[in-house]
Amino acid sequence: MSLTLGANSLIVQDWRSPPAAPGMALEEVDTPALLLDADAMDHNIALMQEHMSRFGVALRPHGKAHKSPDIAHRQIQAGAIGICCQKASEAEEFADAGIENILISNEVVGAIKTARVARLAQRAHIGLCVDNAVQIHQIGAAARSHGVTIDILVELDIGHGRCGVGSPDEALALARLVAHYAPNLHFSGLQAYNVAAQHIGDPVARSRTVAASMERLRDVIAALAEAGFECRTVTGGGTGTCFLDAASGIYTEVQPGSYALMDIDYAAVAPTSDAPSWRHALFGYCTVSSLHNTHAVLDGGLKAFAVDSGPPRVQHPGWNVKTLSDEHTVIVPQADAAALSVGDKVRLIPGHCDPTVNLHDWLIVMRGNVVEDVWPVAARGALF
């Protein structure tokens, strides 16, 4: 056991301060923290851009995954045309950081939120999805009263059963209603994001599901074209389907988010033949706070790791996660497990990156084993 006596210089003055500072060694990072492997992230960002550019498809990475303007700026520097957000509040945070082209890839409802979207359009190029007349009337009125123009994408349900209209007739009716609010609303095309297909592990089954949804999408595009509505933008494509969507010749842009960080869930989605393997760039970092013959306890639990897609995976040889409770993760050793002591720190791969990032205020950017930077999770908690 090594004691650091007279360690007052180590004291973080306020727990809201970052748990690390540039130049620190990995072992000095306070826990539970979120580590970002900068090499792995740079690799993922460059590779996705290279492939999507090769397809001739615009890349608009999703900011809901990382909630970090620092990452968004790197994605845009690499060639992305802008970003996606799911919430007006997220979009405000990214716009505050100088991101000028944002698609809110979601339905926004209510006078407060539509007014905020309209105000946002005074300082950034804003797109918004709709699947309902109520929303169009609300955003149309807000855009008019703010004197702005907002790009509107009609969302299609191509088999996932969440948001979106299902038929060409419904899409056409909404496009006509959007046109009624010209020039403040501008019909720019369709969003067809196949939620369910993203997480189909088998690439053949995933390809088949995506191919089936393409037929539906083609029908809607044709019906709109016949009525004089050109779909200049057709957007979709998460990390699980963006290679299929980009290869379709139908999509003009894709909006993957998780590829930059990766998690256990998406690592189980086998790549299609031409798609690269992404590197894990996001890790939880915890301290062994209690140690017993049968198990060890880590100092982060359900408030540090989202478990909706399964528990995190500990990266210490021979140890497996048994359970998580609010502030603890219990890990158990196999016969050949590497030693652990109280105070040791271990890395864990999150089960699902998006809601895990949303639990943390900071991303500790690691270059090898040295802290390169600390980035705020600026849009953490941006629910509105």
Add this chain to the structure above:
Amino acid sequence: MSLTLGANSLIVQDWRSPPAAPGMALEEVDTPALLLDADAMDHNIALMQEHMSRFGVALRPHGKAHKSPDIAHRQIQAGAIGICCQKASEAEEFADAGIENILISNEVVGAIKTARVARLAQRAHIGLCVDNAVQIHQIGAAARSHGVTIDILVELDIGHGRCGVGSPDEALALARLVAHYAPNLHFSGLQAYNVAAQHIGDPVARSRTVAASMERLRDVIAALAEAGFECRTVTGGGTGTCFLDAASGIYTEVQPGSYALMDIDYAAVAPTSDAPSWRHALFGYCTVSSLHNTHAVLDGGLKAFAVDSGPPRVQHPGWNVKTLSDEHTVIVPQADAAALSVGDKVRLIPGHCDPTVNLHDWLIVMRGNVVEDVWPVAARGALF
């Protein structure tokens, strides 16, 4: 459809501002939000205090459940002796709000954190749990260098398999090590919090599990007494077992947290004969953002509701939760479901209150259908 034109006065200037203000009607609260039913919470707080006072047992409610100094102050005004926290950072937040008696009911490891605990003891009465010599050396050195006294509780594993030592000999060895750091560390007793027993739904099975663990606890207390270590404090008792623990004659204090707010998980834990039924006081509040023949979509998902103990339950007649994704909850109607329109707002009971509260920055305090106050979730994100 009603449009609120010229609604600029409704705009929340910064998304970090609260989504409601005192005096507002429920329907005006922006979503997704967390509502606190003040009548139900007052009822739960008064009832728990009344019962524990009748048992002659001290009540030290757990702050990890609500992370709200406002709620903690009400619990103390009702008769609680102080609060519990799980983290040094949580304790700092509650101490900043004037809470003077805090038990950190968890093992704290590392020079940074133990120095912070010692510094905290300069301005509040602090207790801390240990189950390992390393921790005792670290907190002992920190308490000495800060010139403070910290109450130390040796944690026992009474069958739950998380933190805590298992045998009288181990407990005694740790008590002796604590004594080595007198007067800066003061051995004050034991923590025996039965994690697993809290959530056993059947009261008979739960009583049996608790009774079995009491034998182990008695043995340790006797062994310590024989060696001259008096357990002035024996603490445990979450919402699921506090009536059993309080009735045992062994425990001197209990530390329930969820009872004040309640959730689906604890509502399924049937009360023992003498225990009251708690009222649900915590509710998610969401807007219908998308509506279809087969389903509706709410504007809060995995980033608004923790699902480790199951999904939230929607409180609109005839509707059930089907799935949650990051920003959406899909709900489906039964044959006799009440009507819903885009823009309607609905309440949901969370599956698990603690990690759900930790996703939000504000508690909207409702008295009936009017906003009475807005309280910050001050220790939200206090992981350290």
